[in-house]
Amino acid sequence: MSEIRRISLGVEWLDYALQGGVPRGTWTLVTGEPGVGKSILCIQAVGANVDAMPVVFVSTETKFYDVVRQARQFGIDLSDAVSLTEVLTGKTKDVKTNLIIIDLFGLTRQYRELLRAGEEGEEGSKARAKSPLSMEVVMAAIEKAYEVLGVGEEGGKKDVLVVIDSLAPMWSHAPAMARLITYRLRQRLYRSNVTVLMTNQYAPTTGMTFGFGAEHIADAIIHMWFESVETTKEIRRWLIIKKARLTNHYRKAMRFDIEPGKGLVLLEPGIDELRKWFESSSKGRVSNE
Ligand SMILES: Nc1ncnc2c1ncn2[C@@H]1O[C@H](COP(=O)(O)OP(=O)(O)O)[C@@H](O)[C@H]1O
Ligand SMILES: [Mg+2]
Numbered sequence: 001m002s003e004i005r006r007i008s009l010g011v012e013w014l015d016y017a018l019q020g021g022v023p024r025g026t027w028t029l030v031t032g033e034p035g036v037g038k039s040i041l042c043i044q045a046v047g048a049n050v051d052a053m054p055v056v057f058v059s060t061e062t063k064f065y066d067v068v069r070q071a072r073q074f075g076i077d078l079s080d081a082v083s084l085t086e087v088l089t090g091k092t093k094d095v096k097t098n099l100i101i102i103d104l105f106g107l108t109r110q111y112r113e114l115l116r117a118g119e120e121g122e123e124g125s126k127a128r129a130k131s132p133l134s135m136e137v138v139m140a141a142i143e144k145a146y147e148v149l150g151v152g153e154e155g156g157k158k159d160v161l162v163v164i165d166s167l168a169p170m171w172s173h174a175p176a177m178a179r180l181i182t183y184r185l186r187q188r189l190y191r192s193n194v195t196v197l198m199t200n201q202y203a204p205t206t207g208m209t210f211g212f213g214a215e216h217i218a219d220a221i222i223h224m225w226f227e228s229v230e231t232t233k234e235i236r237r238w239l240i241i242k243k244a245r246l247t248n249h250y251r252k253a254m255r256f257d258i259e260p261g262k263g264l265v266l267l268e269p270g271i272d273e274l275r276k277w278f279e280s281s282s283k284g285r286v287s288n289e
Helices: 012-017 038-049 064-073 084-088 111-118 135-149 175-189 271-283
Strands: 027-032 055-059 099-103 160-165 194-203 220-226 237-244 254-259 263-268
Touching: 012 254, 012 263, 012 271, 027 038, 038 055, 038 064, 038 160, 038 194, 038 263, 055 064, 055 135, 064 099, 084 099, 084 135, 099 135, 111 135, 135 160, 135 175
Parallel strands: 027 194, 027 220, 055 099, 055 160, 160 194
Antiparallel strands: 220 237, 237 254, 254 263
């Protein structure tokens, strides 16, 4: 009976709630309103793993440097990160890093080239991708990053963490295509050694993940929300694990806040309760085998 290897999300209490983290090779979706803390969670997950494994961080919303700067505010040093744009333009040669950041805004000039290289002969790909904000570009860029990080076909079995923050712009032009687009993503990038963390916006007005979402390709779903600010007159953030395959996860909502230098900080229940829960729930090892 082999124990499941888990990947930390960089937030101790959330790891407890997930019995130690997300299982290696699974796909986790983080949903929630703008500003609730999805990107900061992603950055913490990167910080926790980048020394141990190659990491590809796709940012569709912020520039390369903003990711590094935001990380620094939480005491996470990502200054060794290399932007894929710099690699493609030849600005950075002989890359020695564990972290490639793909910022789609930076790819405005390079993305066509990426598509040509990645999908030789596949008719129509160039036409489909009229802007770098497309899943075709994201997939080709991730594959290019694998190559740079030495986890291409040959370096195959090494653990890799892929973070996509966020998916929403990928189908903003065609919301009805969301399912198909995300299925394609999963089909093309699925590998047993690749653990994926992705985010998506959740529209509080319609109660739906923007463009019908990506829940169907997620092995785990972490949902974050704000209590009504008009009622509470202060920011009150909550998080719940709605689903986590292969995991006897914590079932209750956890209240948290975001603190400089720390990131996601647990307010309710206490960390002791979560640790105790983690210890007792892991004892039987029911879901760990
Ligand atoms: N340095 C910081 N210290 C404390 N809180 C911060 C800091 N930077 C950002 N925040 C908080 O994090 C929020 C943004 O979180 P973020 O993860 O970017 O949200 P999302 O990705 O869900 O839209 C900000 O609105 C602010 O409340
Ligand atoms: Mg964000």
